[in-house]
Amino acid sequence: xxxxxxxxxxxxxxxxxxxxxxxLLPAVLIGLAxxxxxxxxxxxxxxxxxMQVYAIGTMLPLLGLIAGTGTIAxxxxxxxxxxxxxxxxxxxxxxxxxFAVAASLLAVFAAVPTFVAGYILLRGxxxxxxxxxxxxxxxxxxxxxxxxxxxxxxxxxVTVGIIYAVVWENLVxxxxxxxxxxxxxxxxxTFAAExxxxxxxxxxxxxxxxVPAVVIVTVGAVVWAGQRLRSxxxxxxx
Amino acid sequence: MIxxxxxxxxxxxxxxxxxxxxxxxxPGVTGLLGPNGAGKSTxxxxxxxxxxxxxxxxxxxxxxxxxNHEIYRSIGLVPEREGVYGFLTGWQFVLSSARLHRLPSPExxxxxxxxxxxxxxxxxxxxETYSKGMRQRVxxxxxxxxxxxVLLLDEPFNGMDPRQRLHLMDLVRExxxxxxxxxxxxxxxxxxxxxxxxxxxxxxxxxAASGDFREIRRRMTDRPHLYHVRSSxxxxxxxxxxADASSGAxxxxxxxxxxxxxDFRRFTWLLPRVARDAGVTVWELSPADEDLESVFSYLISxxxx
Numbered sequence: 001x002x003x004x005x006x007x008x009x010x011x012x013x014x015x016x017x018x019x020x021x022x023x024l025l026p027a028v029l030i031g032l033a034x035x036x037x038x039x040x041x042x043x044x045x046x047x048x049x050x051m052q053v054y055a056i057g058t059m060l061p062l063l064g065l066i067a068g069t070g071t072i073a074x075x076x077x078x079x080x081x082x083x084x085x086x087x088x089x090x091x092x093x094x095x096x097x098x099f100a101v102a103a104s105l106l107a108v109f110a111a112v113p114t115f116v117a118g119y120i121l122l123r124g125x126x127x128x129x130x131x132x133x134x135x136x137x138x139x140x141x142x143x144x145x146x147x148x149x150x151x152x153x154x155x156x157x158v159t160v161g162i163i164y165a166v167v168w169e170n171l172v173x174x175x176x177x178x179x180x181x182x183x184x185x186x187x188x189x190t191f192a193a194e195x196x197x198x199x200x201x202x203x204x205x206x207x208x209x210x211v212p213a214v215v216i217v218t219v220g221a222v223v224w225a226g227q228r229l230r231s232x233x234x235x236x237x238x
Numbered sequence: 239m240i241x242x243x244x245x246x247x248x249x250x251x252x253x254x255x256x257x258x259x260x261x262x263x264x265p266g267v268t269g270l271l272g273p274n275g276a277g278k279s280t281x282x283x284x285x286x287x288x289x290x291x292x293x294x295x296x297x298x299x300x301x302x303x304x305x306n307h308e309i310y311r312s313i314g315l316v317p318e319r320e321g322v323y324g325f326l327t328g329w330q331f332v333l334s335s336a337r338l339h340r341l342p343s344p345e346x347x348x349x350x351x352x353x354x355x356x357x358x359x360x361x362x363x364x365x366e367t368y369s370k371g372m373r374q375r376v377x378x379x380x381x382x383x384x385x386x387x388v389l390l391l392d393e394p395f396n397g398m399d400p401r402q403r404l405h406l407m408d409l410v411r412e413x414x415x416x417x418x419x420x421x422x423x424x425x426x427x428x429x430x431x432x433x434x435x436x437x438x439x440x441x442x443x444x445x446a447a448s449g450d451f452r453e454i455r456r457r458m459t460d461r462p463h464l465y466h467v468r469s470s471x472x473x474x475x476x477x478x479x480x481a482d483a484s485s486g487a488x489x490x491x492x493x494x495x496x497x498x499x500x501d502f503r504r505f506t507w508l509l510p511r512v513a514r515d516a517g518v519t520v521w522e523l524s525p526a527d528e529d530l531e532s533v534f535s536y537l538i539s540x541x542x543x
Contacts (some may be wrong), residue, residue: 004337006325015325079321083331083380086286086315121303189469230305234288234317 001179004098005084013070013105021066022105025059026113033117033225044128047121048200049131056113056188059164060106064184067105068147069157071098076151076232085232092226099148099222106140131196139188142214145221146184152232180204187214239299239312239387239419241262246294247274255280257443258294263421267414267432270423277443279318282392285421288313298388311339314381318392320373324366328357328376331365335380344383351379354409368445370397378406382413389413391422395429408431412478431455442456462486463502468494468522469513475520478512496526 013019028105031056036046075081084094114136118129146164169183180186186203190210193203203210241263248256256277263285272278278364283289284296287303287310296303302308322331332351336344352361357377365373374397391410395403411434414420424430430437431451439447439454449455461479472495476488481498484504489496513520514526 002338004334008326008334011325012323023245033372079317079319080323082288082315082319082321083323083335084338085288085307086313086381087335088310088340089338090307230307231290232288233290234283 001100002089002093002097005089005094006101008084009071009098009101012075013067015062015155016070017019018066018070022063023107025063026109029055029059029113029117031122031220033120037120042121042124043164044198045200046123047128048198049119050121051114051128051192052189052201054137055117055132056139056185056192057170059114060110060136060188061143061169061185063110063159064102064140064143065147065158065161067102067109068144069151069161071102071105071151072148073151073155073157077155079234081232082234085229090226091229091232092223095148095152095226095229096222099225100147102144105143106135106144107237110140111137116142126198127196128198130180131192131194131198134195135188135190135192137164138191138214139184142184142187145218145225149221149225149228152228177204181209184214184217186210241303241388241419241421241502242295242300243281243284244290244295244296246281246284246291246296248277248284254443256284256291256440258464259346259440259443259445260284260294261438261445263438264434265282265414265417265419266436267434268419268421268438269411269430269432270383270421270438270440271425271427272423272440272446273425274364276318277427278425279392280443281440282390282421282423286313286390290441302333308439312387314384314386314389314392315380316374316377316389316440317392318396320370322365322377324352324491324497325364327362327364328352328368328372328379329361331376332361332379332383336383339384347385348379351383352376356384356405371402373543375402375406378409388417388419389421391420393424394422395424395426403534427454427458439505447521448492457500461502465499465505466494466524467497467509467520467524470521471516474516475513475518478516478518479509482512484508494522496516499537 003047032050041202092144113134115129118132121130133237149156150161168179169185172179173183173186186205187210190203190205190207193201194207243259243261246256246259247254259281270278270281280289284291284409285303287306290304298312300310329348333344333348336347341347352358355378357372357375357379360368360372367374372416374394394406398406409418410422437449437452437454438445438449447457467475474497476490479485480488484499484501485497486500487498
């Protein structure tokens, strides 16, 4: 971890226009929660649906994409990354720092709003607010690592990331039960279900699979990103 | 410190960008000269650890450069692309560089580096408000902040106004005189001549020539020159010119004469005298191949011999 790298990365992500997306998506979640509460439909089923479909199913992967790729891909694109890479700092340290920044952004912009929305709807009922907040946090960490890696290995990180989230997790995962085992979104729900006692939702992936999966994917992606950064090549404009 | 390239080649797919280059860059200022697209940036990136040679080795004092971040303790790099964080001020940018190097007193180092490039006045403005020349200077300051023994600059004088250019040239010369190893790339001979003691010429990926500027200048001037001449009596002038050994070939066309001068100095001395003695008035004398490309391509064919 390097504080100078972290400081520059925070400023780069939060200073760009993409910060509006980071704010807009959780604002919609909290807005929906307030709306549901105002019209009196604060039953557990509605809350679980909002959490599953929007908080974990839509907002988390999108924020993961913005934060994960946003901490590194624009810098590689415009060449500013050279400023960090031409220093006597090991590249894996730079990758780990960028990952930590992305993960912390997801904790603030995904996990916290998820808890707030759940709390607005149900208070502490059935551990839904806390459960989905935890799921969001764990899923956010995994997304941060995977999308950071995408940002390092491909110039089309956002496209590839959207295809993964939409096509694989939502479409294929929706029809092919086996595919759910390899879906960060499903792992996030597993952690949510571990805390929540609600009868309206059950995780499809077991804790015994989700815990090692999250650890392996996160650590693996960060280590791989660090290695790829070690051999990052610049090609001249010629 | 010494950068050594040993039989280095680099290709992208089927395209060879750098072809079997062996080069040693030692203390003092070395200019890497070549036309655009000659592979200068590719070569410089391999020296800076941002590109792996396809074959051959690039070392700094015997240590491999590729995948070795420790080299940046001794190397300062000024890339050609405007890779600067526009949202930082000049001061923050240079200070961040000092901190990334973990210097004992980053503030003092940053202030010193900014003073070297005369950027104190604008240091508290955001870099995105800077002109191209100012960005270039702030990049140089960030690269100099840890007082590196090796400085690599890719087309550093591009986009600078004449005053800034002279100032940076002086700075580079001073750093070289102080015993640092400095290499900069340029496609302008005059620029390289003014700053570098040693010149390495790269043409179409190949190491075409090497030497001090006198040597390079001599090799560039002592080549067959092609002249275009129009006069009151082309045929008579042609006959008078070919009688002397300084002209290799003379061809008579509708638009005038094409003269191939083998001995440049003698030819320029001879032509007015021959014309006067033959009673011919010369209306026009123009070099037909004075562009840099043909000079460079001569160097290649010369070095291939």
